[in-house]
Each structure stands twice: as structure tokens, then as C-alpha cells.
Amino acid sequence: MNAPLPFDETFRLRLRDLLVWRRDVRRFRPDPLPAGTLERLIDIACLAPSVGLSQPWRFIVVDDPDRRQLVRDTFKTCNADALKSYTGEKATKYATLKLAGLEEAPCQLAVFADRATSVGHELGRRTMPEMAEYSAVTAISMMWLAARAENIGMGWVSILDPARMNDILEVPSSWRFIGYFCLGHPQNESDRPELESAGWERRRSSQAYLLRR
Amino acid sequence: MNAPLPFDETFRLRLRDLLVWRRDVRRFRPDPLPAGTLERLIDIACLAPSVGLSQPWRFIVVDDPDRRQLVRDTFKTCNADALKSYTGEKATKYATLKLAGLEEAPCQLAVFADRATSVGHELGRRTMPEMAEYSAVTAISMMWLAARAENIGMGWVSILDPARMNDILEVPSSWRFIGYFCLGHPQNESDRPELESAGWERRRSSQAYLLRR
Numbered sequence: 185m186n187a188p189l190p191f192d193e194t195f196r197l198r199l200r201d202l203l204v205w206r207r208d209v210r211r212f213r214p215d216p217l218p219a220g221t222l223e224r225l226i227d228i229a230c231l232a233p234s235v236g237l238s239q240p241w242r243f244i245v246v247d248d249p250d251r252r253q254l255v256r257d258t259f260k261t262c263n264a265d266a267l268k269s270y271t272g273e274k275a276t277k278y279a280t281l282k283l284a285g286l287e288e289a290p291c292q293l294a295v296f297a298d299r300a301t302s303v304g305h306e307l308g309r310r311t312m313p314e315m316a317e318y319s320a321v322t323a324i325s326m327m328w329l330a331a332r333a334e335n336i337g338m339g340w341v342s343i344l345d346p347a348r349m350n351d352i353l354e355v356p357s358s359w360r361f362i363g364y365f366c367l368g369h370p371q372n373e374s375d376r377p378e379l380e381s382a383g384w385e386r387r388r389s390s391q392a393y394l395l396r397r
Numbered sequence: 398m399n400a401p402l403p404f405d406e407t408f409r410l411r412l413r414d415l416l417v418w419r420r421d422v423r424r425f426r427p428d429p430l431p432a433g434t435l436e437r438l439i440d441i442a443c444l445a446p447s448v449g450l451s452q453p454w455r456f457i458v459v460d461d462p463d464r465r466q467l468v469r470d471t472f473k474t475c476n477a478d479a480l481k482s483y484t485g486e487k488a489t490k491y492a493t494l495k496l497a498g499l500e501e502a503p504c505q506l507a508v509f510a511d512r513a514t515s516v517g518h519e520l521g522r523r524t525m526p527e528m529a530e531y532s533a534v535t536a537i538s539m540m541w542l543a544a545r546a547e548n549i550g551m552g553w554v555s556i557l558d559p560a561r562m563n564d565i566l567e568v569p570s571s572w573r574f575i576g577y578f579c580l581g582h583p584q585n586e587s588d589r590p591e592l593e594s595a596g597w598e599r600r601r602s603s604q605a606y607l608l609r610r
Contacts, residue, residue: 187418187586187587187588188411188414188418190548191411191414191415191545191546191547191548195408195411195415195546196543196546196547198401198404198408198411199412199415199542199543199546200441200444200543201401201404202404202412203441203444203445203539203543204444205400205401206444206446208446223603223607226603226606226607227603228413228416229603230600230602230603230606231416231417231419232416232538233419233421233541233553233590235553235555236592236597236598237590237592237593237597237598237599237600238598239600239601239605239606241606242606242608243603243606243607243608244608244609244610245607245608245609245610246610247609247610248610251610262523262524265523266519266520266523269519269523270518274518278520281520283520283521294610303598303601304592304597304598305483305487305597305598306479306482307479307491307494307496307592307597307598308496308555308556309555310475310478310479310482310556311475311478311555311556311557311558311559312555312557312559312574314527314530315555317527317530317531318530318531318534318575318576321531321534321535321538322534322537322538322541324535325445325534325535325538325539326416326538328446328535329412329542330409330412330413330416332404333404333408333409333412334404334409335403335404340446340448342448342521342522342524342525342528343521343523343524344524344525345524346524346525353610354610355608361525362531363531373400374400375400377446377450379449379450379517379520380450384449384450384517384518384520385449385450385451385516385517385518385520386450387443387450387452388452388516389443390436390439390440390442390443390456393439393443393452393454393455393456394436394439394456394458395455395456395457395458395568396457396458396460397457397458397459397460397461397464397507397566397567
């Protein structure tokens with residue numbers, strides 16, 4: 185394939201808009217995504233880089249109502265435990281946060297990284313086996329942006345017991361749980377993270393995270 | 398800020414081009430990036446999602462020639478060890494692969510995740526402390542795409558000893574090494590991963606990685 189024309193300033197500005205207006209969505213409209221949407225987004229996710237071309241990402245589309253209920257149950261348990269770790273004002277605030285859209289998101293997806301895959305012949309994973317997980321995260325990142333470009337919101341749920349997720353979804357123990365994702369049309373758009381609007385935490389300037397050596 | 402106009406099909410097609418033509422670059426032209434480029438890309442990286450808004454990403458711009466030499470030294474050692482793990486044809490092939498642009502890349506960056514940060518008040522990290530690392534990887538993913546949109550190539554080097562990287566760059570041991578990144582103008586463009594062109598591994602259809610439960 186011939187290389188595309190160089191990306192221009194108009195595209196770069198829109199790309200920046202996309203990054204600015206991407207959110208971790210927890211408030212979904214209940215209407216389903218058009219048939220085939222999730223499969224198309226997963227296809228785009230697989231354009232991500234992966235260590236040694238190992239493609240260790242594993243996507244589990246979760247449709248079974250019983251399994252969805254079990255996921256909600258483990259979320260509730262883990263979230264109640266998390267609440268206990270806070271005291272005073274922070275505990276009060278935590279209790280008011282909406283941290284997942286598990287009840288209403290029409291589309292739900294679990295992502296794992298297969299540490300045992302022989303694809304890629306271990307290249308690049310010898311000193312850093314965790315590169316399998318990082319590759320799965322790059323795939324999630326690509327999917328997140330592609331979804332936002334279609335006005336589809338995505339939310340990452342990590343308040344879950346990873347081992348329990350392997351059990352609920354009946355996947356091998358060599359698969360590391362990366363996250364559970366809710367997808368659907370968002371109730372609203374914002375350029376501000378919900379945790380910032382809610383007063384939980386604020387974003388810092390990138391200068392705070394840049395060092396020189 | 399008002400929401401941007403909805404992203405249209407033209408933008409989505411260009412975004413797909415961006416993902417298709419993004420590469421893990423190991424062959425750089427030696428000309429430096431314009432002043433301020435890396436800082437701007439790091440600023441974009443910080444638009445990434447992070448668990449509990451913890452922003453655990455730590456960017457270390459590596460300019461010191463002595464430190465760059467130490468990084469090359471640890472790469473050489475780890476790469477020689479990796480070669481020893483292959484036999485026969487795969488060993489011969491591995492020896493011919495160019496797996497990093499450490500000699501020529503004008504711009505070099507190490508990324509860590511600070512597991513000990515109090516920012517975000519531990520939200521979302523209780524059952525999955527590795528979410529700190531995953532957040533840093535999402536930041537890298539955003540940066541990678543923004544760089545490609547400026548025709549800047551980025552390559553992820555993981556054939557390194559993580560503990561040694563903390564030493565070389567004098568960062569706290571609570572910071573987990575995520576990767577060392579080479580940036581610069583790429584020598585060429587391609588829609589095919591270099592490891593595929595070199596016959597090391599091939600990409601599979603996304604269908605191979607999709608399950609239903």
C-alpha cells in the first residue's frame with residue numbers, strides 16, 4: 185500500500201480534540217450499539233503495537249446475563265472493601281462516586297493478556313514478561329480512541345478481583361486480567377475527567393512529571 | 398469548553414490511516430527534532446486516562462551521553478542473552494534483526510510508573526496495583542499516535558534490565574520501569590510491522606483473539 189499523504193495540521197488539531205474529549209465513561213444511555221460495532225472496534229484495537237508481534241490481547245465479549253451479574257457482584261464486594269479503606273471526608277466523598285456503568289452499559293468486554301503465548305517467540309519479553317500486559321493496554325488505548333471518534337464511550341473498571349474474573353469468564357490462569365470495559369453511547373460529553381469535576385483529584389501540568397537526566 | 402463538532406467519517410478514516418501506518422521504529426534519521434517537540438508530545442501524553450486520576454507516569458528525557466552509553470550497554474548484554482535462548486534457524490534470524498535505534502535516535506525517553514504516588518488516593522488500585530503501570534502505557538500510546546501524526550517515529554525498547562534502568566537514571570525503586578523510547582524522523586514509512594517484513598512473525602486476524610461468554 186502507498187503511504188497516505190502526510191497528516192496535516194487540521195488532522196492533528198482534530199486528533200488533539202479527540203484526546204481532550206476522550207473520557208472514562210460511567211454514565212451510558214441504554215440503547216445498544218449497532219450490530220458489528222464492537223467487532224469493528226476490536227479489529228482496530230489489533231492495529232496496536234505488541235511486543236515481538238506477539239498479539240497477546242484476548243477480548244472476551246460478555247453477553248451472558250448470569251456472568252454479567254457475577255461481575256457486578258465482584259465489583260460490589262471490591263468497592264465496599266475499598267470504601268472501608270477511607271475515613272472521614274474522603275470516605276463520604278468516595279461513597280458518592282459513580283465508578284462503573286455495569287448496570288446500564290449495553291456492551292461489555294473483558295480484556296486479558298496471554299503471558300503463555302508462543303506467538304512472537306518470546307522476543308522482547310525475556311527481561312520484561314509484563315510486556316504482554318502492556319501490549320494489551322496499547323490495544324485498549326487504540327480502541328478507546330476509535331470508539332470516541334464514533335461518539336461511543338468506554339469506561340475501564342478495575343475495582344474487581346482479577347483471579348475471580350478468570351473464574352467467571354472461564355479463561356486459562358495464564359491469562360492476566362487487564363480490565364473490564366463498559367461501552368455504549370455516553371449520556372454527556374466533557375473535556376474534564378469526572379473525578380476532577382467531582383472534586384476527588386485534579387490534573388497536574390505535564391511539567392510535574394518530566395525529569396531530565 | 399464547548400464540545401467539538403462530532404467527529405466525521407473523514408476524520409475516522411484518517412485516524413484509521415494513523416493506526417495502520419504507526420510503526421515501532423528502529424531506523425531513524427540522525428537529524429534532531431525541532432526544539433520543544435518532545436515536551437509538546439509529553440504534554441499530549443498526559444491527556445491519557447489514569448486510574449483514579451493518579452497520573453503515575455514519569456517521563457525522563459535522557460540527554461546525557463554517558464547515561465545513553467550505559468543504556469546501550471545494558472541493551473547489548475540483554476540482547477546477547479536473548480540470542481542465546483534461540484537455536485538453529487531462529488537464532489540465525491534473531492541475530493539479523495535490528496531491535497532498537499539506540500545508536501542514532503536523536504531523542505531518547507525513559508518512562509516509569511510511580512506505584513507509590515498518593516495522587517488519586519489509591520482509587521481503583523486496591524485490587525489491581527498494576528493499574529499504575531497500565532496508566533503509564535496509555536500515556537505512551539497517546540504520545541505514539543501524536544508523534545506519528547507529525548511524522549515522528551517512536552520505538553519501544555524492552556530488551557533491558559528494569560532494575561538497572563532505575564540505577565542508571567537514578568530514580569526511586571518504587572518507580573516501575575515501563576520502557577525506553579527512541580524518537581526521531583523515521584528512515585521510511587510502512588503499513589507493515591518490521592518483524593513481519595523480516596519473517597519473524599505474522600499478524601493474525603482479530604477473529605483469532607475474540608471469544609464470547
